Amino acid sequence: MEIATLVTIGVFIVGLWLFFYIFPISLWITALFSGVSVNLFDLVFMRFRKVPPSLVVNAMITATKAGLKDVTINQLETHFLAHGNLNAVIKALIVADKANMNLSFKQATAIDLAGRDVLHAVQVSVTPYVVVVPEITGVSIDGIQLLAEARVTVRTNLQRLVGGAGEETIKARVGQGIISSIGTAKNYLQVLENPESISKSVLANGLDAGTAFEILSIDIADINIGNNIGAMLQIDQAAADLNVAKAKAEERRAMAVALEQEMTARVQEAKAMVIVAEAEIPAAMSDAFRKGILLGKRK
Structure with missing residues (x-):
């Protein structure tokens, strides 16, 4: 009997917890007393759409208390489903409104979904x-x-x-x-x-x-x-010009050396020809003696 009673109490507690989880009555009452008109069944359906009702309602309460009039529950829920940052958007709208800046909910959500820090952007715009x-x-x-x-x-x-x-x-x-x-x-x-x-x-x-x-x-x-x-460029240019001049001078020196070697070779060749010619003189003289040319006689 005691076990059945404990099981009944446990089932009742679980059922009660499940009821208040699906039907966030306390959150609904908080929203009503904060001046936010929201349907209880809308909060229930948020659970099935995997949207945390407390996040949306608290953001809506903050916007309402700050005097933002162009924000609705559906817009907040849609922005959350688009993986936006609700708290940053609401805070940015509040800062812009207090600074008399023209920033709409649509612009704020667009900035947030674009990957920008919308709150930081508004703060930098103000300061x-x-x-x-x-x-x-x-x-x-x-x-x-x-x-x-x-x-x-x-x-x-x-x-x-x-x-x-x-x-x-x-x-x-x-x-x-x-x-x-x-x-x-x-x-x-x-x-x-x-x-x-x-x-x-x-x-x-x-x-x-x-x-x-x-x-x-x-x-x-x-x-x-x-x-x-x-000055550094002029120094570099002067050094480059000096290297060019040295290269040209070396080229001229090499050509002069080559010309000198060529002339030396020609002189040596001429000397060799003179030596050959001198070597032929005795033979020519001997031939002339035999023929009597040197004596003015001919056979």
Whole structure:
């Protein structure tokens, strides 16, 4: 009898737990007292769609208390099923609303589903932050190398956040602009005296086009003098010219040596011919004596 009673009590407890799990009455009551109108059966159906009712209802309560009017239960559930971050979206909408920014629920969810941190994006849009550009090397017209460091103050452009380029593009464009500005300077002193001219020149090029940010300012934090590239190039050119001259001189010397050897060979050949001719003289004289040519007689 005791075992049957224990089994009955156990079944009753499990059934009661299962009932309150399927029918989240406490959550439904909390939503009603928070001013959120939601059907109890909608919460039950969320269980079957594998959507946590507490997450959706709590997000809806937060949105309602913050005064967000364009958010519905169905939108929150749909965004969750699309693997979105409900809490980040709601917090971002609240921050945007308090800052009087024009951000709709559709835009916020699009930013979130695009893989961006929507809350961070809104916070950066409200409070700009600084992008540090690594040291950029440029060379002025007079050949002096300059090393510049820049700080770019940006804020998020929510309208271009989806599909817009990120920080690396900003850094690359600013670096390119600094190199171009230094390269057009007549001498390095002009750059050192007016570093703000670089900032103005770079900022005027519209470097934030097509990016997810709006550039507020570009500040040159530091400029250092590097190597005298012009002098180094001249030294290298002089060394190259010297090597070319040495090669040509060696070529001329080799040709002179070859010509000398050829002339020596010709002289030796001529001497050999003279020796041969001298060797034939005695024989010719003997033949002349025999024939009496030397005596003026002929046989």
